[in-house]
Amino acid sequence: MLLANNIFRVFVIETSEDLKTRNLLSLCNYTGYILLIVVVALVSVLLMRRANMRRSRKYDRYVFGLLIVNVLFSAAAIILSAEFTNLLICLPVTIVCMVIVIILNIKARKVIGKSKKAMRQGDDIYE
Amino acid sequence: MNKRSPFRVMLNLVLIVIVVISVVATGFVSIRGYCSNRIPEVYSDEQIAKVVKEEYSDFEFEMDDNWDVETLLADDKKSFTADIDIIRAKDLCSTDYGVKLTFKLVDGVWKAVSLPAEITLLNNEWFFENSEWSATEPDGTKYKVSFLDNLEAELCIQESPDPAMAEETSVNALAEEMAEDETAGEEMLEDESDNDGLNTDEYNMYEGLDGSNSADIDLNGEESSEILGCRLMESDDPAFFKGIFETAYDGAVILTVTEDAVKLKLSNEGRELTLTRE
Numbered sequence: 001m002l003l004a005n006n007i008f009r010v011f012v013i014e015t016s017e018d019l020k021t022r023n024l025l026s027l028c029n030y031t032g033y034i035l036l037i038v039v040v041a042l043v044s045v046l047l048m049r050r051a052n053m054r055r056s057r058k059y060d061r062y063v064f065g066l067l068i069v070n071v072l073f074s075a076a077a078i079i080l081s082a083e084f085t086n087l088l089i090c091l092p093v094t095i096v097c098m099v100i101v102i103i104l105n106i107k108a109r110k111v112i113g114k115s116k117k118a119m120r121q122g123d124d125i126y127e
Numbered sequence: 128m129n130k131r132s133p134f135r136v137m138l139n140l141v142l143i144v145i146v147v148i149s150v151v152a153t154g155f156v157s158i159r160g161y162c163s164n165r166i167p168e169v170y171s172d173e174q175i176a177k178v179v180k181e182e183y184s185d186f187e188f189e190m191d192d193n194w195d196v197e198t199l200l201a202d203d204k205k206s207f208t209a210d211i212d213i214i215r216a217k218d219l220c221s222t223d224y225g226v227k228l229t230f231k232l233v234d235g236v237w238k239a240v241s242l243p244a245e246i247t248l249l250n251n252e253w254f255f256e257n258s259e260w261s262a263t264e265p266d267g268t269k270y271k272v273s274f275l276d277n278l279e280a281e282l283c284i285q286e287s288p289d290p291a292m293a294e295e296t297s298v299n300a301l302a303e304e305m306a307e308d309e310t311a312g313e314e315m316l317e318d319e320s321d322n323d324g325l326n327t328d329e330y331n332m333y334e335g336l337d338g339s340n341s342a343d344i345d346l347n348g349e350e351s352s353e354i355l356g357c358r359l360m361e362s363d364d365p366a367f368f369k370g371i372f373e374t375a376y377d378g379a380v381i382l383t384v385t386e387d388a389v390k391l392k393l394s395n396e397g398r399e400l401t402l403t404r405e
Contacts, residue, residue: 019166019167019168019204022166022204023165023166023167026161026164026165027161027165029161030157030158030160030161031157033153033156033157034150034153034154034157036153037149037150037153037154038150040146040149041146041147041149041150044142044146045142045143045146048139048142048143052135052139060132060134060135060138061138064135064138064139064141064142067142068138068141068142068145071142071145071146071149072145072149074149075145075148075149075152075153078153079152079153079156082153082156082157082160083156083160
């Protein structure tokens with residue numbers, strides 16, 4: 001979604017001739033960045049709630065560390081995209097951040113995703 | 128029962144704080160980015176005129192100035208130029224002033240970045256050539272100014288006769304006629320060539336426009352006129368022309384042509400007459 005929004009911005013800047021249309025599309029573009037960070041925030045809070053269901057302390061640092069870094073990199077990627085108009089500057093950083101976030105999400109999902117099954121099996125004893 | 132350790136609570140709080148900060152920071156950056164990247168409509172003529180009046184406050188703007196503003200948006204839409212013509216049309220003169228401004232988009236607002244030092248005079252066109260202007264004083268003396276080509280002007284002063292003097296002159300003329308009748312027989316004997324210079328009722332001393340003057344004086348007390356010529360000189364200030372008519376008797380008469388009036392200053396009396404177009 002972030003990549004799509006960035007490409008949409010290029011379209012807004014380069015192709016739109018009419019000023020009113022351009023301003024409207026630009027508003028949509030920046031609203032898109034805000035919506036993206038809101039989505040990231042909601043997902044992070046949901047993951048946090050999910051992680052809180054698990055009582056195992058040994059996962060605390062790992063899971064919440066993943067979530068915190070996930071939010072930080074997501075916000076960095078979105079803010080950089082919104083701040084810099086030049087894609088050559090912000091795109092590589094954005095892509096790096098996004099790759100890190102995706103990797104972290106997959107890891108977090110693996111850890112948190114086990115929790116329901118583990119809970120059912122009774123191995124989520126709080127130590 | 129879900130028990131949370133203080134460490135986990137702290138991690139929860141840190142995560143929430145980071146989430147809130149991220150949302151606020153992204154929102155701030157996005158709104159600021161939109162404000163700085165949006166391109167407002169190019170200034171209207173009225174807005175540009177307002178900017179010009181603010182920037183050139185020492186220029187004497189007038190209420191009836193005609194503003195002709197042409198704007199050209201740059202290809203990147205981040206700047207535009209405004210070519211401004213201020214046309215000041217008066218009865219006798221049309222003056223065209225011009226200035227070219229460049230506006231640049233700074234934080235979503237147009238700002239004038241390229242300002243010439245002053246508003247320049249582009250053209251100054253006068254309309255008084257080949258026109259006639261006149262004014263009549265209460266005593267009946269008529270001043271008539273005719274503008275010719277090449278900034279030459281002609282002043283005709285027509286003085287009305289003094290009634291008392293006119294009566295006296297007519298009596299003298301009758302006496303002269305009677306005397307002429309009595310001596311008619313004698314004159315018939317003399318050479319006709321001797322009579323050529325004696326019947327002169329008026330004299331003419333017209334000398335042309337360069338410091339010229341001519342006068343038609345009727346010895347019978349009727350209307351007499353004096354014609355004077357001069358060449359107008361443009362003043363340093365392009366707003367008016369000035370010419371001086373040298374009269375034979377009363378000194379100089381100063382003609383002033385401003386943007387909206389033709390005036391004569393009668394130096395002998397220090398009065399100023401405003402002439403009207405005929």
